[in-house]
Amino acid sequence: MSTTDHNLAAKGRARIDWIRSRMPLLAQAREQFAVSRPFAGHRIGMSLHLEPKTAVLLETLAAGGAEIIATGNFGSTQDDTVAALREAGMTVFGTRADTLEQHGANVAAVLDSAPRILLDNGADLAAGIVERGAQASIIGGTEETTSGADRLRGELAGAVPFPVVVINDSRLKAIGENRHAVGQSIVESFMRITNLMVPGRHVVVVGYGWCGRGIAQYFRSLGAQVGVVERDVMKAFEAALDGFRVGSLAELAGWADVLITATGREGVVGSETFDLLRDDAVLGNSGHFPWEIDVAALRAGAVSIDQVDDGIERIHRANGRRVVLLAGGRMFNLAGREPKGNSLESMDLGFLLQALSLERVATDAARLVPGAQPVPDDIERLIAARFLEALGASR
Incomplete structure (x- = not known):
């Protein structure tokens, strides 16, 4: 790694360290995953905004035994985060300056790695799997956005034979993160x-x-x-x-x-x-x-x-x-300039929805129906209780 890349990684690590310290829900999941190892033997292919909060999610999945192959979304990748993740040994594609064509190549590279589980944003990975007709290795995944859910229920309806838990269907996420x-x-x-x-x-x-x-x-x-x-x-x-x-x-x-x-x-x-x-x-x-x-x-x-x-x-x-x-x-x-994205607490909530939904896919995919579906109710209620506890609120 060059001096420039090392300095970029150091900047990324400092930002990730700060954000990790403000995400107690993922910290709890990381400790649990380190014991239960729900993702052992699974490669997770990811296409999601690559910024420091996402890095904490990836650390949490890796603590559970996952091998991560990742790329960002078009125009939102933060290069210091990518450098820090690469220095930590993860395979990450993409830069902030990527063209839309290069972004497509990054998505293809993730799919070329033959992931078992998808962590998708905008249904780019699911669409690529359907286009390739190479679905046998995929046991399931998650979709972060309404835009991706619309694709899954529209152009991809009936073509995705594995379960995809739509995080944005969650009322918890709708209130806490989206609104x-x-x-x-x-x-x-x-x-x-x-x-x-x-x-x-x-x-x-x-x-x-x-x-x-x-x-x-x-x-x-x-x-x-x-x-x-x-x-x-x-x-x-x-x-x-x-x-x-x-x-x-x-x-x-x-x-x-x-x-x-x-x-x-x-x-x-x-x-x-x-x-x-x-x-x-x-x-x-x-x-x-x-x-x-x-x-x-x-x-x-x-x-x-x-x-x-x-x-x-x-x-x-x-x-x-x-x-x-x-x-x-x-x-x-x-x-945009100096991007910060959503608040740390809201992404702690949203990414815990991701982590526990991915755990459900990894451990119990056979009991989920194919195609787009909401976050299981028991996961939502567990996270709501944990979030209230983190706020110091009673009920």
């Missing part, structure tokens, strides 16, 4: 990346699922005026009674100073919306895939583009207005 942690981290990242004021600003959140609820709530708590775009009538009803301005994208786009997507769906914000935006409106995406905003169309319609830094593009349009794009349309709380 409160994503809400907090998106607002914090917006302020850090743009250095703009929140109070009084018009913010439109597209999508009122759990993440959208949190984003809307946390922007309003800091003084923003918040509008919500939601197609589902029941969610729109909820948003209205929660006190948000509710309307169509066509109605609210021209009102927005900031517009943030939180749907998991492709092409939600396109050319017809760009034409409605006021001058210097800020566009950002909080969804897993960088496809909710039609970035290609936005750039294609540009007269010129100012690359302010790696987190901000200012796109000059033919109508004389400018659009500010955050993190190239990627998930800007993880792909």
Whole structure:
């Protein structure tokens, strides 16, 4: 390892050490796994955001006997974390600068290692397994996101013959991580990346699922005026009674100073919306895939583009207005400048859901049904009790 790589690894270790010290739920699981060794003899193939909190999850799985073959997600890999994991002996592919093509090659490299269990984010690994027709060695896995669950229940429906526990189906995760942690981290990242004021600003959140609820709530708590775009009538009803301005994208786009997507769906914000935006409106995406905003169309319609830094593009349009794009349309709380992502406590909760769900797959896959399915109820209740205990709360 070169001096540069060693220094990068040292930086990564320092960050991982701090974060590990703030994740007591995973610490408890790590101690238990070191005794029970549920993953002994299993290779876990992972495609998930590679940052220090993820490293603590991987350490926990390795303590249980797992061999880890991992890559990150497109645009969110943190190179110091990768260096630290490699120095610790794990096989990790990817860098922050990878192109989408290279990311695809990284996913393929994980699958080439013939994993027995998948730890997936966005269903990239599951889709690759189905495409290859090489499913015999896989006993099951987990899927982190709603975007991945939509793929499993949509384009991949009936094609995945092994069980996949969808972590984002968990109400525990929906409340603790998606609503409160994503809400907090998106607002914090917006302020850090743009250095703009929140109070009084018009913010439109597209999508009122759990993440959208949190984003809307946390922007309003800091003084923003918040509008919500939601197609589902029941969610729109909820948003209205929660006190948000509710309307169509066509109605609210021209009102927005900031517009943030939180749907998991492709092409939600396109050319017809760009034409409605006021001058210097800020566009950002909080969804897993960088496809909710039609970035290609936005750039294609540009007269010129100012690359302010790696987190901000200012796109000059033919109508004389400018659009500010955050993190190239990627998930800007993880792909933007100085990414921090969700809070440590929320990821301790979410990653314990991952760890115990993977343990269930490793030890009892035969009793799980093929395809996408929620986290088993007994796991959710156990983790809820542990989290309350860690908070010092009683019930």
